[in-house]
Amino acid sequence: MRPSKIQILKKLDAIENLPSLPSIVFEVNRMLKDSDVSVEEISQTIKKDQSMVPRILKLVNSAFFGLKSKISSLDRAIIILGYNTVRNALVAVSVIDAFNNKKALQGFDIKDFWIHSISVAVTGKYLAARIGSSDPEDVFTGGLLHDIGRIVLYQFFPDLFKQVWNALKEQNISFFEAEQKEINITHARIGAHLAKKWQLPDNLVDIISHHHKVEKSQFDKDMVMIIHMADLFVHGFMTDPNPDFDASLSTADAQWVIENKISPVSEWLPEIKDDIQEACQIFIQ
Ligand SMILES: [Fe+2]
Ligand SMILES: [Fe+2]
Secondary structure: OOOOHHHHHHHHHHOOOOOOOOHHHHHHHHHHOOOOOOHHHHHHHHHOOOOHHHHHHHHHOOHHHOOOOOOOOHHHHHHHHOHHHHHHHHHHHHHHHHOOOOOOOOOOOHHHHHHHHHHHHHHHHHHHHHHOOOOHHHHHHHHHHOOHHHHHHHHHOHHHHHHHHHHHHHHOOOHHHHHHHHOOOOHHHHHHHHHHHOOOOHHHHHHHHHOOOHHHOOOOHHHHHHHHHHHHHHHHHHHOOOOOOOHHHOOHHHHHHHHHHOOOHHHHHHHHHHHHHHHHHHHOO
16 A cells, blocks of 8 residues: 555654754754844854855855855855855755765766756746845755755655656656655655755745645745746756747746746846856856
8 A cells, every 4th residue: 555645754754864954054044033143153153064164155256146256254255145145055055965975876866956956946046036026045045955855755765756757757747747646745745844854944945845836835935936937947948958938837827927027038048057057066066
């Protein structure tokens, strides 16, 4: 008999070697809930993990952030870019680290996974800035994390993953559709469960949880919609060098945004392709 959703989530809770984030991520997230926190407090906390500082600085100094002059200290980065951007950089670097154990992921193309996630992150960030409804940095981190449940499914529930994979190949359906048909859970649900365990902010949990079903979003529907569109878009242009957004794939709300806010795609596609390449170089070592 197929395991139920509750059984799967219980098993997930019992896994001892589930990827975790460094404790400083939890500390920073907790501290940022308090509006009185100082730059120094955040900076001191991140500095407890010395390996993190140069990586955050490398990220914020990349062309991707488009700063005119170089930032050489974490305190300056927080002052210039703000708490949220530095927190997002910290989460991004930590999550990629947590899932880079190639041995545990034999047979899963982790590089392709991150290329997809980074592409959605960069596209989402661009769309957020263009549409003007959500914080582009939050959208970027949401894009990086949106499919995280897929890795967990592969690593800890290989039989279920295989079942989904076979159905996807045989029936020519999407990964999400195959999950809905074949197993009692989706990567969106698993990813959200993990994100809650990691105590990530609510908007990120919402993106992970609802990126395939935007109408169910409970926190920031605009942001979830942007990731949903970016995901569709990336699936489109990864397989087609000159894609046009297939609006029929998407919801009515998404269609409206596509037609009124982000067409024609050919105007902005070359720019984000360069950004995707740059971001891949920064994140995938
Ligand atoms: Fe997904
Ligand atoms: Fe995706």
